[in-house]
Amino acid sequence: MRPARNVQASTVSAAADAQLTSPIIAVAESNKNLYKELPLGTIRPEGWLREMLLRQKSGSTAKMDELYPLVMGKRNGWLGGDGDQWERGPYWVDGLLPLAYILKDKELIAKVKPWIEWSIRSQTADGYFGPQKDYPEEAGIQRDNSRDWWPKMVMLKILQQYYSATGDKRVIKLMTNYFHYQLKELPQKPLDHWTYWAKYRAGDNLKMVYWLYDITKDQSLLQLGELLHKQSFDFTDAFLNTDFLQKPGSIHTVNLAQGLKEPVIYYQHHRDPQHLEAVKKGLNDITKYNGMAHGLYGGDEALHGNNPTLGSELCTAVEMMYSLESILEITGDVTYADRLEKIAFNALPTQISDDFERHQYFQQANQVMLSRGMRNFGDNHGGTDVCYGLLTGYPCCASNMHQGWPKFTQNLCIAQLMEEWRHWSTVLQN
Numbered sequence: 001m002r003p004a005r006n007v008q009a010s011t012v013s014a015a016a017d018a019q020l021t022s023p024i025i026a027v028a029e030s031n032k033n034l035y036k037e038l039p040l041g042t043i044r045p046e047g048w049l050r051e052m053l054l055r056q057k058s059g060s061t062a063k064m065d066e067l068y069p070l071v072m073g074k075r076n077g078w079l080g081g082d083g084d085q086w087e088r089g090p091y092w093v094d095g096l097l098p099l100a101y102i103l104k105d106k107e108l109i110a111k112v113k114p115w116i117e118w119s120i121r122s123q124t125a126d127g128y129f130g131p132q133k134d135y136p137e138e139a140g141i142q143r144d145n146s147r148d149w150w151p152k153m154v155m156l157k158i159l160q161q162y163y164s165a166t167g168d169k170r171v172i173k174l175m176t177n178y179f180h181y182q183l184k185e186l187p188q189k190p191l192d193h194w195t196y197w198a199k200y201r202a203g204d205n206l207k208m209v210y211w212l213y214d215i216t217k218d219q220s221l222l223q224l225g226e227l228l229h230k231q232s233f234d235f236t237d238a239f240l241n242t243d244f245l246q247k248p249g250s251i252h253t254v255n256l257a258q259g260l261k262e263p264v265i266y267y268q269h270h271r272d273p274q275h276l277e278a279v280k281k282g283l284n285d286i287t288k289y290n291g292m293a294h295g296l297y298g299g300d301e302a303l304h305g306n307n308p309t310l311g312s313e314l315c316t317a318v319e320m321m322y323s324l325e326s327i328l329e330i331t332g333d334v335t336y337a338d339r340l341e342k343i344a345f346n347a348l349p350t351q352i353s354d355d356f357e358r359h360q361y362f363q364q365a366n367q368v369m370l371s372r373g374m375r376n377f378g379d380n381h382g383g384t385d386v387c388y389g390l391l392t393g394y395p396c397c398a399s400n401m402h403q404g405w406p407k408f409t410q411n412l413c414i415a416q417l418m419e420e421w422r423h424w425s426t427v428l429q430n
């Protein structure tokens with residue numbers, strides 16, 4: 001664990017004073033979100049947080065194309081190549097892009113650009129975008145399921161951040177066309193048509209649909225929202241009415257981290273408090289039955305209880321942080337900010353080396369033996385899961401870990417929360 005409570009930029013934790021939260025929450029329960037994300041690049045981290053971002057710049061985030069060329073190099077399907085067609089390329093850029101624009105780093109921005117340009121240019125007349133051709137199996141890369149809904153959800157997150165930083169209107173056009181395509185195609189090819197991941201991660205897709213609706217007010221987006229919610233795993237019902245969080249193996253750990261936000265995302269256009277209650281109960285039950293000291297939970301592939309010999313995946317850390325950031329923006333409930341800080345200050349930094357070059361796939365709470373060997377995990381990946389390395393364990397985390405600190409930075413301040421904060425500061429001063 002790394003103590004890091006002296007946070008210069010931690011407006012979120014400053015808002016944790018219970019006296020200040022109740023009026024804010026009361027207003028948030030009206031029909032409009034009180035909080036809005038600031039444009040990417042307007043929040044400038046200082047002190048230790050800036051240091052973490054600079055370490056990413058000098059570490060692997062800036063050079064995954066050199067360190068992991070088989071997947072992140074020019075052959076990647078998201079650059080038009082015949083290599084990896086699936087999630088890993090977008091995973092990396094989902095962290096690289098916010099890092100580039102927060103640091104206003106021209107070199108990193110230039111590295112992001114080809115991914116953005118290819119994605120935008122890839123859109124076809126029917127609205128589809130992204131890789132669309134499957135290739136034969138090749139060791140170390142994922143060349144099939146190129147049309148799967150899931151990897152596009154990651155690229156939508158990237159494009160939303162790119163728009164936030166640049167205002168490039170091509171993003172609005174691409175998303176509008178693609179969401180019209182989804183509305184037409186999902187009835188025949190539902191979320192789990194290619195793989196089952198999209199069914200559990202539809203909250204990420206839904207978040208971008210509602211984000212675009214706020215800009216264009218295109219009513220068909222609300223229809224698409226209904227469809228996505230209907231085809232998604234029903235987290236509201238599962239959290240409220242089932243005991244699945246008490247059952248080891250009931251859900252994949254990263255799907256749970258991503259899916260946690262879906263009821264709250266949906267709540268933006270369906271003000272039924274049961275969606276908020278579901279997520280609150282869900283997070284409490286995750287903690288009660290699977291919780292660990294670092295703020296996450298036993299999940300070494302599938303959900304696995306709270307024994308400290310179990311593992312917690314690095315993707316779970318960064319995805320849980322993104323879910324909590326999304327939930328916080330909608331609800332203003334600082335309980336989620338506290339959990340976000342706990343994960344950011346405990347689970348996240350311990351699982352990545354100080355130079356941001358190597359990481360663990362699974363971490364075990366309080367484990368000091370970072371050695372190769374079989375552990376008490378559901379899946380051991382050749383015994384390399386707790387070893388620090390570029391590609392130890394399974395390569396998703398090597399690709400996905402880059403979003404943790406940049407998005408934490410981006411979510412430290414939220415637009416209208418600052419207005420509220422100014423208001424209540426004035427009230428207190430007077």
Ligand SMILES: [Zn+2]
Pocket residue numbers: 313314315316394395396397398400
């Ligand atoms: Zn992972």
